[in-house]
Each structure stands twice: as structure tokens, then as C-alpha cells.
Amino acid sequence: MDKAALTKYILDKFAGKVDLLDTGKVEPVFRLESDFLLEFCRAINSDETLHIDFLCNIAGVDTGERFEVVYSVASVKNRIRFDFKIAMAYENAEVESVQSVWPGANWHEREVWELYGINILNHGNLTRFLLPDNWDQGYPMRKNWDAPDFVRMPES
Amino acid sequence: MGVIKKLPVYLEHFPGGGIVATSLDYVLSQSQASSIWYLLFGTACCAIELMATGASRYDFDRFGMIFRASPRQADLIIAAGTITKKMAPRLRLLYDQMAQPRYVIAMGGCTVKGGPFYYDSYAVEKGIDHIVPVDVYIPGCPPRPESLLEGCLTLQKKIKKQKIGDWS
Numbered sequence: 071m072d073k074a075a076l077t078k079y080i081l082d083k084f085a086g087k088v089d090l091l092d093t094g095k096v097e098p099v100f101r102l103e104s105d106f107l108l109e110f111c112r113a114i115n116s117d118e119t120l121h122i123d124f125l126c127n128i129a130g131v132d133t134g135e136r137f138e139v140v141y142s143v144a145s146v147k148n149r150i151r152f153d154f155k156i157a158m159a160y161e162n163a164e165v166e167s168v169q170s171v172w173p174g175a176n177w178h179e180r181e182v183w184e185l186y187g188i189n190i191l192n193h194g195n196l197t198r199f200l201l202p203d204n205w206d207q208g209y210p211m212r213k214n215w216d217a218p219d220f221v222r223m224p225e226s
Numbered sequence: 227m228g229v230i231k232k233l234p235v236y237l238e239h240f241p242g243g244g245i246v247a248t249s250l251d252y253v254l255s256q257s258q259a260s261s262i263w264y265l266l267f268g269t270a271c272c273a274i275e276l277m278a279t280g281a282s283r284y285d286f287d288r289f290g291m292i293f294r295a296s297p298r299q300a301d302l303i304i305a306a307g308t309i310t311k312k313m314a315p316r317l318r319l320l321y322d323q324m325a326q327p328r329y330v331i332a333m334g335g336c337t338v339k340g341g342p343f344y345y346d347s348y349a350v351e352k353g354i355d356h357i358v359p360v361d362v363y364i365p366g367c368p369p370r371p372e373s374l375l376e377g378c379l380t381l382q383k384k385i386k387k388q389k390i391g392d393w394s
Contacts (some may be wrong), residue, residue, distance in 0.1 A: 201349075202312045210348035219352055223345040 071119070071150050073098060079119065080152070084110065091155060097142075100154040104165055107156055111171040114143070121145045125168070128178035130186040132213045137163045137188055143172075164189035185211040251389045258301070258327065259385040261290040262378070265300035265320065270307025272334040272368040279371040289378060297323040302381070303358070304374075308336040308343060309351045321358045327392075329385070331377055332360045335367045342367065 071079070077098045081090060087106050092099040102110055114122040124144045131138040137158050144151035156165065167190050168175045179190045180199040187209035190196060198205060207217050268276055280286045280293060294300040297320045309317055321328065332354050335341030340352035354360060361384060364377040 200312075202315075207348075215348070217348065220348060221345050221352075 071148060076150055076152060080114075083117070084113070088154070094153070097152045100152065102154060102156060104156045104158055108166045108168065108170070110154070111141075111168045115171050119148075120150070121147050122150075123147060125172035125174055125178070126151070128168075128175060128182055130182040130188055130211065132186060132211060134213050136160065137186060139165055139182060139188065141168070158188075162189075163187070164191055166191050167193045169193070185209060187212065254390060255386050255388055259382040261292075262302050262329070262381070262385075263292050263294045263300050264302040264304050264331075265297055265324070266293050266295050267303050267317070267320065268306045269309060269313060270334075270336065272306035272336070275368040275371060275374065276304060276306040276333065279374050284371040284375065286375075286378075289375075289382065291378065297321075298325065300324055301327065302329045302331060304331045304333050305337045305354050305358075306333045306368075308341070309354050309357070310349050311351050312349070314351045314354075314357050317354065318357050327385075327388075329361045329381055330354070330358050331362045331364060331381060333364045333374060333377070334369060335365055338363050338365055 073093070077090060077093070080088060080098075080100060084102075087102060088110070089101045090098060091101040114120045122143045122145050124146050126142040126144055127140075129140045129142075131140060137160065138155050139158075140153055140155045142151070142153045158165070163186075165188060167179055169179070169192075176193070176195065177199065179193055180196060182188050183190050183193070183196055184199050184201055201210070208215060210217075268274075278284065280291075286292075291302075301324070303317075303321060303324070305317065321330065332338050336343060336350065337354045340347070340350055343350035344352060351357065362377045362381050364373050366373050369377075
């Protein structure tokens, strides 16, 4: 399945719930609402044509206005891959865990939680992962984060 | 007697032998400076340069410097590479486990002042002198083996000057 066919298939199958955000250089990027996330993940995982069996990566993004969580997924069997994104406001940012679909999401979600402060619902083991265990300085990947010895690159 | 003539000693010749009088400080510091065993502590790319210095082309062993994998027998930590905030307590622990006298060389820009991670980094300790007392700083990213050798010779000079009780 090439990129155009994949895009058309997903947009047709989830019409009205999934938008195309970017056709992308290599893979298309979709956008969906966070309450549709788990249902979408289960659907693309169990769909025979897609058979998305591999979660490559979960990334948090702070755009300066809102949080985004980007999921990169792939199918080893069908040799396709694409990204999808959900956006949320700063206040009470939270997202459902996708471990029930791909168990490998565990560590990625811990990282997103730890660095951005995006709460992961139904995670089960939301503990410190990369930062020191006694870390008490907030969420360092946020745009407005600051600490006593943190030096921002001067604008040139 | 060739070597002994170079030493700052008082030498009295007697028939059938001699008496050498020197200071304990001098003998001890000479011995220490000539056999600095350093702890294996490479945390990033500077460790590659440290390995190159230990290998045959630059030959650290000329100065009696041999690596030890245990802090119990080490005299020197060459902190080669980026020290993150998570690594910092471990560095302090290893330093505390070493027997006195002990020395620290900060090798590379990261250990001197954060190096390329000075700006925009939440994870990197900006200079290991916040954690352990540093004797010699070697800037560079990474420093060439010549720089490291120069740093070690500087440390040797420092050790040769010290007296018993100057240990930290």
C-alpha cells in the first residue's frame, strides 16, 4: 500500500473523526481527538488491511500554545507507517494509555509524563524514568520551564 | 649512585657505603607522583581520547599511570565526559570511596563548565567542581592526548610540591 492509498483508506474508514494534517515527506500525519484515541488504536491494530502491529515512538510536543502527543506507528507485515497527533490544552493535560494495544508504550508514556507533565490515564507504573529519582524541579521540556542553573541560549 | 646525586639529599660517604638523609615528604611525594593510578571513569566521548592516551602511541604507562577499575586502589579520577545531574551523586560516591590522597582531573569542556550543553540543558551538571574538588582542568572538546598528558604532568608537579597533611 503506497502513501496515497494509505491516506485515502484511513480517511475513508474513519471519516469525520480523523483529519489529514500533513501529507509528509515519507509518511502522512493525521490528527484526531483525544477521546477517540484508544478506539482508533484498537481499530488500526485489528484491521486486516492495515495491521498496525508496531508502535515506533511516542513524542510529546510543547508548541508554546498547547501540548501535542505524536504517535508513530508501523506495520511490519504490510510495510506501512504513519503518524498521528492529538492536541490538548495546557490545563489538565491528560491522555489515555495505549498499552492495552501496544505494551511497548509503557516507557514512552512514562517519558512523556515525566518531561512534559502530561498525565497518562490507566498507566499503572507512572514513576520517574530518565530524570534523577529525587527530581523536584517540574517538567523540564516545557517551554516556560526554568531552574536556578538553567541558561537559555541568547537570541542572536 | 647516579640517580641519588640528582636528589636534594644529604649524602655522607663512609668506607664501604653511605648514609642518605632526605625528607619523608620528598620521598613520598616523588613516589606518589610516579605511580598515579587512575579510576576508569569515562562517561562520554572524552573517554575515547582517554583510551587513545592509554594505548601504545601515547603510552600513559610512561608516567606510571595505570587504570584501575576500583576506587579503592585509585589515586585519581579522570572525569572524562559529560556528567549529568543523575550521574553527579555517583561521581561523588566514587570520590568518597577513594583513599586519600586523591586527585581529580576535569577532562573536556563538559566537566569544566558544561561545554556544548551549557545552554538549554536541564540534564547536565555545569562543571564538576560543584561536586568534587578539581585539581587540574583540561579544556577541549575532546582534548587531544597531548593536552591530557600535559594535564597529568601538571598534576605530577602539584603532587611533588605537596607535604604530608596537604591531602584533601
